[in-house]
Amino acid sequence: MSTLKKLAVASAALGLLAASSSGVFAQKRYDPGASDTEIKIGNIMPYSGPASAYGVIGKTEEAYFKKINAEGGINGRKINFISYDDAYSPPKTVEQARKLVESDEVLLVFNPLGTPPNTAIQKYLNSKKVPQLFVATGATKWNDPKAFPWTMGWQPNYQSEAQIYARYILKNKPDAKIAVLYQNDDYGKDYLKGFKDGLGAKAASMIVVEESYEVSQPTIDSNIVKLKSLNADVFFNVTTPKFAAQAIKKMNEIGWKPMHFLNNVSASIGSVMKPAGFENSQDIISSAYFKDPTDAQWKNDPGMKAWNEFLDKYYPEANRADGSVMYAYNVAQGLVHVLKACGDDLTRANVMKQAASIKDLQLGGLLPGVKVNTSATDFAPISQVQLMRFKGETWELFGEILSGDVGG
Template sequence: MHVNYARLAAATAFAVVAASSSGALAQKKYDTGATDKEIKVGNIMPYSGPASAYGVIGKTEAAYFKMINDKGGINGRKINFISYDDAYSPPKTVEQARKLVESDDVLLLFGTLGTPPNSAIHKYMNAKKVPQLFVATGATKWNDPKHFPWTMGWQPNYQSETQIYAKYIMKMMPNAKIAVLYQNDDYGKDYLKGLTDGLGAKGKSMIVMEESYETSEPTIDNHIVKLKSTGADVFINITTPKFAAQAIKKIAEIDWKPTHFLNNVSASVGSVIKPAGYENSQDIVSAAYLKDASDPSWNDDPGMKEFYAFMKKDFPEGNVLDGGTVVGYGAARTLVEVLTKCGDNLTRANIMKQAASLKDFKPGVLLPGIAINTSPTDFAPISQLQLIRFKGEKWERFGDIISADVGG
C-alpha cells in the first residue's frame, strides 16, 4: 500500500492550521462597537449648565484613555472615547444616549454623570442591553442587578453616606436641631431618604426644616436665610458644587454657626472650598472614599505618585486640587481593568460579567482600607467611607472606615 506521506503531512498541517484558526475565530467575540483595532466607549457629561463643574471628570477620562492608547491600547485595541454634553438636562441626555447607541454604535456607555440624566436613560439602556457602566452618581437604585442588569454605579451610594452622618449626629449631638437643604430631584431625595432612615423614628423629630431648591435658581441665598431662622444647630447640605460654594459663603456672611455636613459630591477643594473661601469652610464635615490630591501627606503614596505623574504629563491643563480629576482617573482605571479582563470576548454580556466580578481592585486613589468589590448580586463597587473635617486648607480624616449597610 502506497502512502503519500508528504500529502498526509500537508493535510495534517492544514487541519491543524484550520482548527487553530477556527479556534482563534471562536475565541474572538465582538458586539457592535468592538473590533480588532478599537473599542468605542460612549459618555455623557455636563460640560455646560448648572453642573458644569463636573465636566472635568469627562476631560480627565479622555486624557487617561489617550494615555492608554499611546501605550498601545487594551490588548492591542485603541479606546475611541466619544463624549457629549447634555448640560445636566435629562431630555438632552436621552438625545445623546440615542445618538451614541444608534448612530455612533458604541459598545457601552461609561461614566455618564448625574442622577436625573442617568434616570432618564435607565430603562432605555436596559431595553437595548447596552452597558450603562460605572455611572457618575451615587443614587442607590443603580445597585439593582435583578431589574436593571445593564446598569452599575461606581461611587458609594448617597443613602449610605447620609446614614453615616445620621449615626454620627445621634451619637455626638443627640439633641441636635437639624436643617436640611436638598436639590429637588432624585439625587437630593436619595440623600434625604438616607438621612431620615438613619435618624430613625426618634431622630426624625430632630429635623426642624427640609428645604428644597431647583437647579434653575441662580442663587440659594434666600433658602439659607430661611434655614437659619429655624434656630437649627446642624446643617445638612445636599447640593451640587455651584450651590455648595454659595451656601458656604452665605452661612459665613449671615454669621450662622451650625455643625455643617456637606455631601461628598461637593467636597472638592478646587471647585467648592477654595472658591467659597478657606476661612469660611473651617470644620465642615463630609465623608470620603478617595485620597485628597490637595493633601501633601499623600505625596509619597505609590498610587498618588502615579496619579500626579499622569496629571503632569497627560493632563497638564487639569487642576490637581479638583476632586473631579481623582474621580475621573479612578473610574477610568476601573473601566480599563474590566476591558482588559474581557480579553478577546468584547461582548456586552461579558463586559457586565467582568464588571460584576471585581475582587479587591484598587485603582490607586481609594483611601487605605477601601477597595472595589462586585458580584452578580452586588452592583455597588465602593461601599465604604470615612468621615473627614476641613482644617486649614485640607480635609483631615477622623474615625474608622465605615461600611455602609444599604443594599439595592
C-alpha cells in the same frame, strides 16, 4: 513516501491548521463598538449648565484613555472615547444616549453623570442591552441587578453616606435641631431618605426643616436665610458644587454657624471650598473614599506619585485641587480593569459579567482599606468611606473606614 501519501499528510496538516486557526478566531467575539483594533466608549457629561463643574471628569477620563492608548491600548486595541454634553438636562441626555448607541454604535456608555440624567436613559439602555457602566452618581437605584442588569454604579451610595452622618449626629449631638437643604430630584431625595433612616425614630423630632431647591435656580441665598431663621444648629447640605459654594458663602455673610455636613459629591477643594473661601469653610464635615491631592500625608504615596505623573504628561492644565480629577482617574482605571479582563470577548454581556466579578481591586487613588468589590447580586463597587473635617486649606480624615447599611 508516495505522492498520494504526501498529499494525504499535507491535507491533514492543513486541516489541523485550519481547525486550530478557527479555534483562535472563535475566541474573538465582538459586539458593536469593538474590533481587532478599537473599543468605542460612549460618555455623557454636563460640560455646560448648572452642573458644569463636573465637566472636568470627562476631560480627565479622555486624558487617561490617551495614556492607555499611548502605552499600547487594551490587549492591543485603542480606546475611542466619545463624550457628549447634556448640560445636566435629562431630555438632552436621552438624545445623546441614542446618538451614542444608534449612530456611533459604542460598546458601552461609561460614567454618564447625574441622577436625573441617568434615570432618563436607564430603561432605554437596558432595553438595548447596552452597559450603563459605573454611573457618576451615588443613587441607590443603580444597585438593582435584577431589574436593571445593564446598569452599575461606582461610588458609595448616597443613602449609606447619609446614614453615616446621621449616626455621627446621634452619637455626638443627640439633641440637635437639624436643617436639611436638598436638590429637588432623585439625587437629593436619596440623600434625604438615607439621612432619615439613619436617624430612625428621632428623625421627626430632630429635623426642624426640610428645604428643597430647584437645579434651575440661579442662587439658593433665600433658602439659606430661611434655614437660619429656624434656629437649627446642625445643617445637612445636599447640593452640587455651584450651590454648595453659594451656601457656604451665604452662611458666613449672615453669621449662621451650625455643625455643617456637606455631601461628598461637593467636597472638592478646587470647585467648592476654595471658591466659597477657605475661611468660610472651616470645620465642615464630609466623607471621602479617595485620596485628597491637597493632603500632605500623600506626598510620597506611590499612588499619588503615579497620579501626578499622569497629569504632568497628559493633562498638565488640570486643577489638582479638584477632587473630580481624582474621582475620574479612579473610575477610568476601573473601566480599564474590566476591559482587560474581557480579553478577546468584547461583547456587551461579557463587559457586564467582568464588571460584576471584581474582587478586592485596589486602585492607587483610593484611600487605604477601600477596595472595589462586585458580584452578580451586588452592583455597588465601592461601599466604604471615612469621615473628614475641613481645616485650614485641606480636609483632615478622622475615625475609621465606615460602611453604610444600604444595599440594592
